[in-house]
Amino acid sequence: MSSGYQALRHNAAWLDFSARGRILARGRDRARLLHAITTSDVKNMLPGGGSYAFLLTPQGRIQADLCLLAFEDRFLIDTESELREKVFTHIKRYIIADQVELEDVTATISSIGLEGPKAAGILTTLGAPLPPAEYAHAEWDGVTVAAVNVTGQPGVRIYGAPERMTAIVRQFEAAGVVAATAEEARVVRIENGKPRYGEEIRETSLPQETQQMHAVAFGKGCYLGQEIVERIRAQGRVNKKLMRVILEGEELPEAGTKTTIEGAEAEIMSAVRSPESGEIVALAYVRQR
Numbered sequence: 001m002s003s004g005y006q007a008l009r010h011n012a013a014w015l016d017f018s019a020r021g022r023i024l025a026r027g028r029d030r031a032r033l034l035h036a037i038t039t040s041d042v043k044n045m046l047p048g049g050g051s052y053a054f055l056l057t058p059q060g061r062i063q064a065d066l067c068l069l070a071f072e073d074r075f076l077i078d079t080e081s082e083l084r085e086k087v088f089t090h091i092k093r094y095i096i097a098d099q100v101e102l103e104d105v106t107a108t109i110s111s112i113g114l115e116g117p118k119a120a121g122i123l124t125t126l127g128a129p130l131p132p133a134e135y136a137h138a139e140w141d142g143v144t145v146a147a148v149n150v151t152g153q154p155g156v157r158i159y160g161a162p163e164r165m166t167a168i169v170r171q172f173e174a175a176g177v178v179a180a181t182a183e184e185a186r187v188v189r190i191e192n193g194k195p196r197y198g199e200e201i202r203e204t205s206l207p208q209e210t211q212q213m214h215a216v217a218f219g220k221g222c223y224l225g226q227e228i229v230e231r232i233r234a235q236g237r238v239n240k241k242l243m244r245v246i247l248e249g250e251e252l253p254e255a256g257t258k259t260t261i262e263g264a265e266a267e268i269m270s271a272v273r274s275p276e277s278g279e280i281v282a283l284a285y286v287r288q289r
Contacts, residue, residue: 004180005275008153008188012116013180014172015150017157018165021084022106023077025091029098030075034068037094037224039207041217045070050135050146052215054207055090060228062205063090065197065215067148067157069137076159078111078148080197094224110162112169113148114177115155115185122175123156131156134214143168151185152192187272191281193244199255200242200269200283208238209285240267240285247271247280261286 007013025034035042040053050069054062064087067078079087084106092102114122120130128145129138137146143160150157158168186196195201201210207229216229232238245261247253247268257268264287271282 002181002184002275003178004184005187007178008116008151008180008184009276010117012114012119012122012155012177013184014169014177015113015115015180015182015185017111017113017150018162019081020106020111021077021079021081021087021104022109022111022159023079023084023088023091024103024105025075025077025100026073026103027098027100029100033091033094033098033100034075035220035223037091038066038068039216039223039225039229040068041220042068042070042075043220047072048136048138049133050137050148051217052135052212054212054215055087056207056223056225056229058225058227060206060225060232061203062197062201062207062210063203065201065212067135067146069135069144069146069159076109076144078157078159082198108161109159110165111157111159112165113150113155113157114172115149115151115153115180117154119153119155122172122177125175126171128156150194150196151188152194153188187275190244190270190272190283191274191276193283195242195269195283205242206232206238208232209240210242237288240287242269242283243286245282245284245286247282249280252280253282259284264289 004013031042038053040051055064064083069076128140131147134147146157148157149155252271253268266284266286268284
């Protein structure tokens with residue numbers, strides 16, 4: 001097993017998130033606007049808090065996912081690198097009479113992750129704060145430490161100037177923390193059943209199909225795509241759901257492979273062979289009966 005994988009599973013590893021998209025939203029109407037176009041309850045988000053959220057079409061289809069962090073005078077929007085321009089354009093489209101300014105800060109605010117079961121202990125040793133809840137964040141020596149992970153393992157994401165990220169990586173490595181590659185992180189993510197937009201979550205996906213309902217604040221009031229989301233909730237079901245499954249056989253199936261899982265039709269979105277168990281672990285949309 002590779003050292004980065006082992007560290008994510010049993011110790012802690014640091015991850016380079018500098019390529020992810022980061023956008024700041026400022027202005028007195030920033031909360032009102034983001035509340036109206038995301039699935040999150042932004043109006044009631046206090047500084048130091050945050051959430052996972054979707055951007056939907058009026059038909060309820062997921063156009064992007066993002067992490068929202070609330071500060072006294074701004075929101076930080078963190079999204080996949082390939083979604084950066086799409087998210088910026090989507091939000092900007094709905095700024096009409098609102099006093100909101102958007103700034104793409106991908107080049108000036110960088111980020112790294114520290115994930116694994118021993119991440120908290122390492123942060124404590126270095127004197128860093130431990131955010132009290134998922135998506136909460138706290139300041140640490142000029143950077144922001146947020147309770148956000150990409151693999152489904154315990155951990156944080158740290159935001160700050162690129163030179164500060166370099167210095168913190170040196171601190172991590174001096175403490176014995178190794179780097180994990182994007183592929184190593186992907187293997188752990190799929191083992192943990194944590195989907196990623198662009199691989200398992202698609203433009204055609206409905207929120208309930210993904211089973212990532214921590215992204216949706218029911219009862220928050222009107223927002224783009226709400227009618228469809230509420231209609232599905234009232235009906236009580238969707239035709240398919242994204243599920244973590246164990247597959248038989250020796251060959252890894254390609255994305256889009258159609259199969260049957262416990263008698264139900266399924267479409268494989270991603271699959272890895274677990275270095276630890278030897279099993280083929282997959283994320284698949286399984287038809288509900």
